Amino acid sequence: MWHLITAPILLPMLTALLIMLPPIHYSPVRRRWLSIISSAIQLVLVATLLLKVQQDGAVHYAVGNWQAPFGIILVADTLSMVMVCLTSFLAFGAICYGSAGDDEKGSFFHPLFQFQVMGINGAFLTGDLFNMFVFFEVLLIASYALLIHAGGKNKTKAALHYVILNLTGSAIFLFALAVLYGTLGTLNIVDMAAKVALLPAADVMLVKSGGLMLIIVFALKAAVLPLQFWLPATYSSASAPVAALFAVMTKIGVYALLRVYTTIFGAEAGALSGMAGSWLLPVGLATIVLGSIGVIASNDFRKLVANLVLVSVGTLVSLVALQTELTAAAAIYYTVHSTLVAAALFLIADLIANQRGKAGDRLVSGRRVSQPVLLGIMFMVGAMTVAGLPPFSGFIGKLMLLQAVAEPSSKLLLWSIVLVCSLLVIVGLSRAGSTLFWRVSGSDAGEGKAAPLQVFAVCWLLIASPLLVIFAGPFTELSQHAAAQLYPSGANAVSRHALAPELEVVP
């Protein structure tokens, strides 16, 4: 049964390989359906796993039957399973959207997509820091390739920046890993935590240096100021299904921050405990502000959505920086919500752009969209969700994060920034919406209708928003459960930690 933990990694890989080989390879239809069906199966599997993990507690899977810390272990605790579920849910929607025709605009769309899912899931599941690096690279290289899908100058240009920056990031990741290995002598995250607790004084500053280096790596992935510059161009130039999938990529950085800085540099880390917070809080908040300014400043809708991603990243990083169980819980809920809505908005932006003639998604007057009601409703739901307006999931997220901040000075900062910036977001979105839908030039509507599969995909992602509200009770509890595993209380917490190898469940 527990072999299933590998499914989120191996199933996409297998799918990708099958798609690359005959007899699937030759037929676009077969490629599509294999990809879609595999994603659906994956979703079912991970949902089952999540429930099981919820019931039975965290599970550890020793790849190659080598126990931690010597081998690589996969960890399925609530947090990682939530992230994997989120990815699978998102991927299914994005695949469906892509299968409506975008996949044929370049080669290897489906294999690359599946590889990227593989990388993302791997990054979430692994309990080994170097293995995390490897999966980061898997997802990155797949993202590079997907970014240039369908071609075009903008994509090439964005890709160049994106690739070079991330290569630098990877180099820093390796420096950090080497420093941590060279001082702690291990690569397993929990084992690192155990070693940090017993660190000789002479090595403390070295470990700190390595730990802080990781901040750069993860902050670059998460797109936190001043390392966020790659994001707007990248996300806004990627083709729609790709951009939708990319919505989860920044969250990997956030996830890694959460994971590493609660486990390795958690409460037991002595002098190094909580060292990330003071660095992350100001940049997180600044990112929110910058993202909101970007929302106002954007000239096209995709850029606007990309800046919305920045806002959510800033919010998440600020929450992570506060390093309490409550903020972590809020961050987890907010991650799920913001990822899905950002993805949906990227797809909606594409639909709008397709229907507005030459104007595309630029915020200027253009032809009327040919499906105003459908797109209008989609836009409204998406915009309200992302702006944190009730009754959609954004407001639960907002309530949760505002409530989670306990310490007065950070409360003042975070509240005022979050609230003022949500106003900016509302202003920006209402401006964008009224321009896109209402500032019509010419009498006839644009051509092109959304394909049924595209509509389905957008609805699939959007439906999450009301569901996250209706079942907000269970969902918030799930988030809290996941957060509680990150902040185990009591003595000897490291060993009782969710990632602890002692809890090994291996067949």
Place this chain on the structure above:
Amino acid sequence: MTLLWILLLPMLGSLIPIITAKRQRSACALATAVAPAVALVLLVLNAKPIFAGETLRFFYAWVPLLGLDITIHLDGLAFLFSLLILGIGLLIILYARYYLSERDSMPRFYAYLMLFMTAMLGIVLSGNLLQLWLFWELTSISSFLLISFWWHKPEARRGARMALTVTAAGGLALLAAFLLIGEIVGSYDLQQVLLSVDLIKQHSWYPILLVLFLLGCFTKSAQFPFHFWLPNAMTAPTPVSAYLHSATMVKAGIFLLARFYPVLSGSELWFVLVSVTGLITLLVGAYLALFKHDLKGLLAYSTISHLGLITLLFGMGTDLAAVAGIFHIINHATFKASLFMAAGIIDHESGSRDMRKLNGLWQFMPITATLAMVAAAAMAGVPLLNGFLSKEMFFGETLNQQLLGSLSWVIPVLATLAGVFSVAYSLRFIHDVFFNGQPKGLSKTPKEPPRYMRVPVEFLVALCILVGIFPVYLIGDLLDAAALAVLAGDVPEYSLAIWHGFNLPLLMSALALLGGTLIYVYRKHLFEFQNTLPDVDALNSFERGVKQFAARCHRFYQWLDNGSLQRYMTLVLLSFVVLAGLPLLDLATLWGGRQELPIDAVNATGAAMLLIAAFATVLWHRKRLIALLMISVVGLMVSIAFTRFSAPDLALTQLSVEVVTIILLMLALFFLPHKTPKQSESSRVVRDLSIASMVGVVVGSLSYALMTRPFTSISDFFIANAKTGGGGTNVVNVILVDFRGFDTLGEITVLGIASLGIFKLLTRIPLFKPSSDGEGRPWALQRNSLLLSTVAQSLLPLAIMVSIYIFFRGHNMPGGGFIAGLITAVAIILQYIAQGVDWVKERMNVEYQRVVAIGLMIALLTGAGSWLFNRPFLTSWFAHFNVPLLGDIELASAIAFDLGVYITVVGSTLLILANLGKMTTSHRPVHKEAI
């Protein structure tokens, strides 16, 4: 549960218009009306306990973690408001049926309206602060939709956005206030909050909380200085104005003042903020109303003024004032709704709302005119109408307050002044529209509206009169119940009688009537004076402001994010220097106490060569091919360093990767300029040099600090278990294919993906094909060399044999699938170099991406094979067999895994290089001459 249905019915009702969209208009309207009608009945059925002072509640735990529950809290205040919302809502539905033209989408309108009704009901019925906020924001959204109903008009879009911006801002402030309250009280339950008066008022957060709360109320209720959005919301269809901007939405802020009156009022701050705001709003609204030529504009400002009046009442802090406030809410709703509807009828039937065009309508629509006049009289506070009663109470209360200390007399004076203007604009409404000569330039001849369009007006006007005459019988209980809720039990004695004898308030009323008439008569002078003042168009200024702000944001964003990778890189690197470097400053000494190895001459030479070559690369980076040669030396030296320091596997890998990389860079160089123009300014070079040296110093120091520290790691386990557990003596290789085989699987996946990505990049690439090299020398015409071709052919089997050798020994000796794969790939690339793409393709027509897939598949399936034995993924297996003659043969799953690696590497490398090579094969200048 009935309580929940009051809320749920309109909610579900918002779907009905969409379902019945295809039906006739009347059917659609009727169907839409069903849900609120039933809800109204349900509400009224609960009247008895409410009038008895009870509070009905419904509770459902929704999000316990957040304190967000579904709680319906029906008390007198909620009852009163629900009654207004549902009652007037029903009238609006009827009215809108006739108001909307054929071109307007009625289902959309009704859907929005019902949505709005739900939101409003949600606010007034909420028993949970967060739930209340939810509905509060919903009103902003639905009003946005309603105001922008005619979205093709620019001013409708802008007005809607402005309204949304202002109310949303208030909403966010309100949220903050509620969250603070929730944290103070420890619960978001309304009842709980209402019981925690002292807790809240004595808390240090109270002032900020109150300000935030009032921001929410004032923005929604269009209080000065947030009043400007309301007149611009008049671009909405008139039923919307009648409903939202007179009876309901703008009252939400007032409702909130009333709702939280028991807990938040009674402080100095409350009095000052609320009453002063109310007073200014009252005056400003009344004054400005007079000058509006647009009928709806006049009504909008009058609404602002009346809302100010109510706010002032709640600000005064006396119980009686609060009662008067509640009373005026009811009265204002009735007369203002009917006035808006009348204005709508006039607009609808005459085609204009401009009072300069509208004149003498009395003769065309006498019934409507009468209704409008009665309602306007009520607004002016003419006796025997409901407006008079509450205004009288208001005047009375202004006399009873001591808000401003010795200056308190200012308030009644200003109140009277406001009354004066109120009378004046009411008069204008009556006189300027229905009398005052003949209509000018109307597009159509005015006439009475359809019968049923007038019914709502008639009903409301009747109420104005009836309440004006029989206040106690009609609304006594209602007002009592509401006051009970607002005042939390201590309802003062008050009298709703028409006649209280000659007293000061009566005098003020009389003064107002008289003064108003005078002002109206001499309005010309006032108009002239007003015309000399600069015309402030809120909509345009708002729009301009937003645009300017957006432009400024845009400029800032562009300034920050100028699209320069160098800037981004600089920031990344500086972050690195700061974050990685700062801890090192705290290090007493870099040296960690471990004895250094001695330096010998050879190593020093190697290091010198490395440094020289690296430096030369930098120095000559603009002469690209030379730089390439230099970096080859660096690579070679790194490989030799690996050899020297006991890492033969690394040396082998580095060497083979090195060559492929150089070939790749050379391929790239063909398509790129061969020289870099000098571009960097010297200041920039200095800057980059300093950044680079900082990074270099940090990295170098770190590595020195690491190397000189004593060290224990998990590696002893690998050395101890490589042979017994992994079946190989080359520990590095066993780590790669066994202990950490999962990394390797990921790593070859990266390689495979990279090759796919490169294939994508090369598809339909519009290449530059330079016809000469960097110095302008044309390329040699001879494609291949005889000697090279001949030797390359002979080397291929040899190289493949070497790679097989390297492959098989990998598990026990330096080598392995990756290196073997690269050797094979390089051997095949040599064929490409020596013979050309076509030649190779003739002999080996393989789709390399398939090779990649097969390789990865082998690795994957090898890993999955362990499931058959119920072992975790990638669990290795090996066994020794003693075969006669051949001796001891080892079979290991690791070999199958390594085979996957090998095939993937061969496939990827060739996919990358051969595809790139293919790009140029055609259209190259080749010597065509025979032989």
Place this chain on the structure above:
Amino acid sequence: MLDNVIMLVFVMISIALLLNVWSLLRGPSLPDRILALDTMYINSIALIILYGLLMASPLYFEAALLIAMLGFVSTVAVCKFLLRGDIIE
């Protein structure tokens, strides 16, 4: 004795390598530099074989073999680049 001889040969090869670097830096033409690099590859083989002797370990052989193979390929590739620009055509 042998160790001393090995060290002596080491020194000779080191000097040779340094001379190669010198040639590489001096050029003056590209073929000159490529020639210097090619020579450097060959001298490195000698260096590595000597390491093997010094350590009395056979583990260095493959590295030497590989340099021989790969150095050849890269020299050929660079020459082809000079001649034709495109090395795989």
Place this chain on the structure above:
Amino acid sequence: METLFASCIGFLTFCGVFLMLRGRTFPVMLGLTMLSYAVNLFIFASGRLTLRGAVVLGTTEHYADPLPQALVLTAIVIGFAMTAFLVILAIRARADLGNDHVDGKLPDADGMKRESR
């Protein structure tokens, strides 16, 4: 020896970083390659330097740390894949954008607008 080794790593990093800060794709690629060398040596050094310690069982008394070597191998392979992608991407950028500047546009020739100040 460690001092020398660390200096080499530091210097390689310096060179790599400086090249990565150049404005054209080719020097950036060179820089990246150089930085990869530095990274690989750095990881390798995290296992400490060992002479005569190749980790082949039975060939020596005291072994070098095999794990960093395995990590470097993985890093080399991944670095190779990434470099390859970047190289081709640079070609693509030249083809699509008409120049080899990392920003896809040449800074103004006459220096009117100074590049990324």
Place this chain on the structure above:
Amino acid sequence: MQHWLEWVIAFFLLLGGSFVLIGSIGLARMPDFFMRLHGPTKATTLGMGGILLGSILFFSLTGVVSLHELLITIFLLITAPISAHMLIKAALHHKLAAIEKTQGMNNIPPAQTKTHDRNSQ
């Protein structure tokens, strides 16, 4: 190991080392490209041959017979002429100047006309 065997090994190593060095000296010292090209041939042939022979003897005499160094020698003997050939082709293509007293410059075929192209055979 016997003493004289050590001497033999030392001889081969020294022979190899010297020729490696001489080759590089030639490379550094010769006045034009074509003459410089001759130097490294020494390193490849006799230089490497000597060192590899030394290595073969050393390992064969200390442990099992070790002949695989021969492979490197053979390989170098096959490839070095080709490298040299390619280099000189490149040099001719670049029209590198030979020192003045070089004889037979007219023997160099003018570029691009009298070349031999295998592909068109």
Place this chain on the structure above:
Amino acid sequence: MRFKPKYRWLPAPYRSVTLFIVWLLLNQSVEVAQLCFALVLAILLPLLTSRFREPQPLILKPVLAIRYMLLVLADIITANAQVAVLILGPKRRLNPAFVRVPLDLKHDLPITILASTVSMTPGTVSAEIYPDITLIESGAPMPQRWLLIHVLNMTDEAELIASIKQRYEAPLKEIFQC
């Protein structure tokens, strides 16, 4: 002169022999298992790569071939010593020259071997092989080719040409029977 191999499963017998030996050299072992493996590879690899091999004349006189190899080895040793002196001696005494040698050999493999031999023996480097332009124009099927050689220190051009043709080319013609 023969191009076609005797057996189809053994397209290049000398290549197979070489590979067999190389495998044993690589593994430094003559165990039965390795011998078997070497045999398999020696047959399999030439078959696998046969498509990558253009037809070349076969060595028909193996004994001569071995003799030729020993001759070249001896020449390398003696010539190396001579040239070392030239390199270390004063530069001005050197008389470099380009010399062209008319080739009787017509096939790629023998020409390659000849050119390599010339390059390997110090003092001379094969620079270029090019066809005689006059013969191209006359339309001969297998025109004569020239071998361009760079000589470090030329004393007598005619003697050099004669020595190459006689010492190396002649045996090669013999070996390949062409």
